Amino acid sequence: AQSVTQLDSHVSVSEGTPVLLRCNYSSSYSPSLFWYVQHPNKGLQLLLKYTSAATLVKGINGFEAEFKKSETSFHLTKPSAHMSDAAEYFCVVSDRLGSQGNLIFGKGTKLSVKP
Amino acid sequence: KAGVTQTPRYLIKTRGQQVTLSCSPISGHRSVSWYQQTPGQGLQFLFEYFSETQRNKGNFPGRFSGRQFSNSRSEMNVSTLELGDSALYLCASSPDRVDRYEQYFGPGTRLTVT
Numbered sequence: 001a002q003s004v005t006q007l008d009s010h011v012s013v014s015e016g017t018p019v020l021l022r023c024n025y026s027s028s029y030s031p032s033l034f035w036y037v038q039h040p041n042k043g044l045q046l047l048l049k050y051t052s053a054a055t056l057v058k059g060i061n062g063f064e065a066e067f068k069k070s071e072t073s074f075h076l077t078k079p080s081a082h083m084s085d086a087a088e089y090f091c092v093v094s095d096r097l098g099s100q101g102n103l104i105f106g107k108g109t110k111l112s113v114k115p
Numbered sequence: 116k117a118g119v120t121q122t123p124r125y126l127i128k129t130r131g132q133q134v135t136l137s138c139s140p141i142s143g144h145r146s147v148s149w150y151q152q153t154p155g156q157g158l159q160f161l162f163e164y165f166s167e168t169q170r171n172k173g174n175f176p177g178r179f180s181g182r183q184f185s186n187s188r189s190e191m192n193v194s195t196l197e198l199g200d201s202a203l204y205l206c207a208s209s210p211d212r213v214d215r216y217e218q219y220f221g222p223g224t225r226l227t228v229t
Contacts (some may be wrong), residue, residue, distance in 0.1 A: 034217060043119075043205060044220040063216040092159065102171050103148070103207075103218060 002027045002093045006106035014114045019078040021109045023091030028073065033074045034092040034103070035065055044090065048064075051073065061085070086113045116141055119221035121206050127227045133194040136224045140187050140208030146170075147180060148218060150196040152203040161204075164189055165211060193226075201228045 007022040025031060035047040048059025055067045065076045074091060092108040120139045128134050140147050155206040160173040164183035181191040187208075193200055203225050207218035 008216070036220075043222040044207075046217050046219065049217050102160050102163065102173070103150075105150075107157050 004106040012112040021076040032094040039087045121221040138206030144208035146209040146211040150205045
């Protein structure tokens with residue numbers, strides 16, 4: 001069975017400093033992995049996705065994530081945080097071989113950005 | 116392209132009533148999935164529809180049901196509402212191609228059960 005663990009429920013950074021949101025996954029198959037962002041009272045927006053093409057994945061708004069199979073990790077990074085990055089971030093796994101409609105979400109990491 | 120739309124955006128119902136939520140996917144997307152989001156349980160998968168057929172189902176009681184129409188629009192229904200059904204219900208559509216598994220989410224319907 002697939003699962004994801006987001007290692008931090010809350011991360012606080014200062015504007016202009018790097019962001020690191022950590023995610024470990026468990027999957028029996030070759031997984032598809034995603035990061036979604038949810039701003040307050042909004043739906044979920046896809047930041048980036050990994051589907052076995054390149055291990056370093058670039059997304060929108062300067063975010064990127066690296067798939068490391070040996071560490072079963074898919075951490076999200078950004079070199080310099082902006083105030084508008086404050087939101088909740090979800091690491092997500094999908095089983096490509098089976099239930100494509102079934103995304104499994106981590107518990108979320110709330111990112112705060114201080115001025 | 117227009118995004119995923121959900122109606123209504125907000126809903127207040129009483130225990131024991133039933134409710135129907137609607138979702139219109141992105142044009143050309145044939146897969147529609149539904150999720151429930153609560154502070155305690157996080158985001159949980161309800162079901163997925165593809166070409167008017169339920170393709171996958173999460174671990175929710177039979178009070179939760181859905182359907183999909185020939186134009187890919189989907190509805191979900193919750194009967195005999197309970198207080199614990201208060202949540203944000205999110206709909207997502209997907210291109211459902213071998214090389215594209217991502218889902219695109221609507222803004223959600225906020226359901227409050229009193």
